[in-house]
Amino acid sequence: MHCVVVGGGLAGLASAVWLSEAGQRVTLLERRGSLGGRTISMPLAAVDDIPDNGQHVFASGYTDLMRYLESVGTREHVEFPGHMTFRMPGGGTRRSAFGGLTGLRAALGDLPGVTGLDRLRTARAQATLIRQAFRQPEWLDKVTADEWFRRIGMPQSARKALWDGIVIGLTGDKTEISSAKVPADLLVTGARRALASRTPVSIGFPTVDLDTLFIAGAEKRFADAGVDVRHRAVVSSIDVADGKVTGVTLSDGAKVEADAVICAVPVWNVKGMLDQVPGHERIYEAADTLTPVPIVSVNLYLDRSIGMEDWGEILYGGEGVLEQVWDRQRMHGRDPKDNWFYSTTVSAAYDLIGKTNAEITDIQMDMLRRYYPQAAGAQVVHSHVVRMPRSTFAQRPGTAGIRPDQRTAVEGLALAGDWTRTDWTTTMEGACQSAARAVEVILEYARSRHHA
Numbered sequence: 001m002h003c004v005v006v007g008g009g010l011a012g013l014a015s016a017v018w019l020s021e022a023g024q025r026v027t028l029l030e031r032r033g034s035l036g037g038r039t040i041s042m043p044l045a046a047v048d049d050i051p052d053n054g055q056h057v058f059a060s061g062y063t064d065l066m067r068y069l070e071s072v073g074t075r076e077h078v079e080f081p082g083h084m085t086f087r088m089p090g091g092g093t094r095r096s097a098f099g100g101l102t103g104l105r106a107a108l109g110d111l112p113g114v115t116g117l118d119r120l121r122t123a124r125a126q127a128t129l130i131r132q133a134f135r136q137p138e139w140l141d142k143v144t145a146d147e148w149f150r151r152i153g154m155p156q157s158a159r160k161a162l163w164d165g166i167v168i169g170l171t172g173d174k175t176e177i178s179s180a181k182v183p184a185d186l187l188v189t190g191a192r193r194a195l196a197s198r199t200p201v202s203i204g205f206p207t208v209d210l211d212t213l214f215i216a217g218a219e220k221r222f223a224d225a226g227v228d229v230r231h232r233a234v235v236s237s238i239d240v241a242d243g244k245v246t247g248v249t250l251s252d253g254a255k256v257e258a259d260a261v262i263c264a265v266p267v268w269n270v271k272g273m274l275d276q277v278p279g280h281e282r283i284y285e286a287a288d289t290l291t292p293v294p295i296v297s298v299n300l301y302l303d304r305s306i307g308m309e310d311w312g313e314i315l316y317g318g319e320g321v322l323e324q325v326w327d328r329q330r331m332h333g334r335d336p337k338d339n340w341f342y343s344t345t346v347s348a349a350y351d352l353i354g355k356t357n358a359e360i361t362d363i364q365m366d367m368l369r370r371y372y373p374q375a376a377g378a379q380v381v382h383s384h385v386v387r388m389p390r391s392t393f394a395q396r397p398g399t400a401g402i403r404p405d406q407r408t409a410v411e412g413l414a415l416a417g418d419w420t421r422t423d424w425t426t427t428m429e430g431a432c433q434s435a436a437r438a439v440e441v442i443l444e445y446a447r448s449r450h451h452a
């Protein structure tokens, strides 16, 4: 079959790679001048370096993403060190290992800044939280994560130390916005995958830039397999006749005929493209309901080390947002030469995103100085601010079930993308799992055509 994949982010890349592995003829249409979507590098001539558009971390249960890396030959570039560090204002640290004794201590309420009776309350609230995640009360999708924490009596100190950060880390959004069901579902997914693989949940990171990790290998596979990759090809509609997909129309009016199409554009680009698809109103409802969440990342090149102890450190007590610092040279196994390169990430950065580059850099440097005594006299050699107003999406209360399945009512048409229905939320793994499912729908269609 001739399969058209619309969108060259992770979901589209994985779809195109796996369809071509399965022997299909593939055309990949990407709106921009390059592939990668939300996971890209941004070369910086000023410091002769290749930072990313934002640090991307992996979780140990990311099986479809790992399969994609195997397919494009870059699996070796992801490491799981098994620990991260919490950093307190003033410089104190606490290493957090995933699972093992530290995990057990955390389960018993032994968290940084949680003392006295709060430990007991935390242990009890955490036990209720786990129970309710697995046996979900019917009201879970009616309340925010914030309200859930209140209902189960999670102490403020434990929220500040761990749980608010976990919600933002898992859902991408603030506790007062995200439905409680989203972190609950993700905890269950993480636990199931950890049990299935018999390894504790852990966090990993790429040891190379994102273009090398996700795109270079895919482009080589595409060249070898004869995949036709077209840049600056903006699809305006998916074309349907007699209940079957027939191809796509581009914004310049040109048509690309196809036997099958995987539509892998982000949720905020889908409206208008599926007008010919029966049931598109429901899919567009997802586009109206899943609202974008901003992330601000800053690639900071400094004149000295700030003395990080770990590859990644979570700053304890952020102001309702998740603040993280990454030691990029350590992560990439490089010695600092002309400068020390740290990357900061602020998730749910609603307040930060509207500020100027200079303001954002100052705010990040003030933050580093509060947490890292060695940063006191540090000078900025170069600052590279990356604003992504549409990084991830928020799933508010009442939205359970809104994310559409990969299978559509049209034969030969499947949807993919982190926003379609998966075991995950808005993640790289969600994008790749959606691709795996979309490819399965298309291959099933290919088999049915073959038998007909």
Ligand SMILES: Cc1cc2nc3c(=O)[nH]c(=O)nc-3n(C[C@H](O)[C@H](O)[C@H](O)COP(=O)(O)OP(=O)(O)OC[C@H]3O[C@@H](n4cnc5c(N)ncnc54)[C@H](O)[C@@H]3O)c2cc1C
Pocket (backbone or CB within 6 Å): 006, 007, 008, 009, 010, 011, 012, 029, 030, 031, 032, 035, 036, 037, 038, 039, 053, 054, 055, 056, 057, 058, 233, 234, 235, 236, 264, 265, 266, 269, 295, 297, 388, 390, 391, 392, 416, 417, 418, 419, 426, 427, 428, 429, 431
């Ligand atoms: C700063 C940042 C940090 C993140 N951190 C993490 C993390 O730590 N861990 C994690 O798992 N996830 C993280 N994410 C989320 C993750 O990057 C996304 O969930 C994932 O990359 C989405 O992939 P996708 O293919 O679904 O969408 P996208 O990457 O958005 O790809 C969609 C593609 O479709 C193209 N397109 C759109 N419209 C059209 C059209 N009409 N015609 C043709 N092409 C079109 C777009 O140009 C784009 O290339 C982060 C995201 C950001 C931005």
